Amino acid sequence: YTKTNAANSEMRGFADLPTGTLLKRAMLTFSTIPEKFGVIATTPDLQNLMEVDWQTYRDMDAFKHFCNGNCPSDTVVIDYGSQLAANGQGLYAWNFRLGDYQIASKNLAETELRYVSCELIPKNQGAFEQLGVLETPYGI
DSSP: OEEEEOOOSSOEEEEEOOOSSEEEEEEEEESSOOSEEEEEEOSSSOEEEEEEEHHHHHHHHHHHTTOTTOSOTTEEEEEHHHHTOTTSSOEEGGGSOTTSEEEEEEOSSOEEEEEEEEEEOOSOHHHHHHHOOSOOTTOO
């Protein structure tokens, strides 16, 4: 999906994370490069879960994905399983409501975000949380 964020001088949430699935990673493309970006939790209190300088993150992303300067300058990838969740699998988005978590940015000019999500849908969410597998041979 796409979402517009007005110019601002501090981190501001503006794009809700999808719900109901296992969020593995997301590709974020900004029309205007922000100074900072990240993920915030809006409930129970406003909390920055991830707040990083754009260029620092881009450099780490390029190193991680072996881009050698060939990565698009307006795009980054967030790996929810290793950067936000301690489980290595991703965010259990069935445990929160729309608006509980948002992409945030600090940008001096209006920007439009294109959000591409990599999600999985476990057959049995309870079993997945317990076992960490999407499906067993027994269908749970």
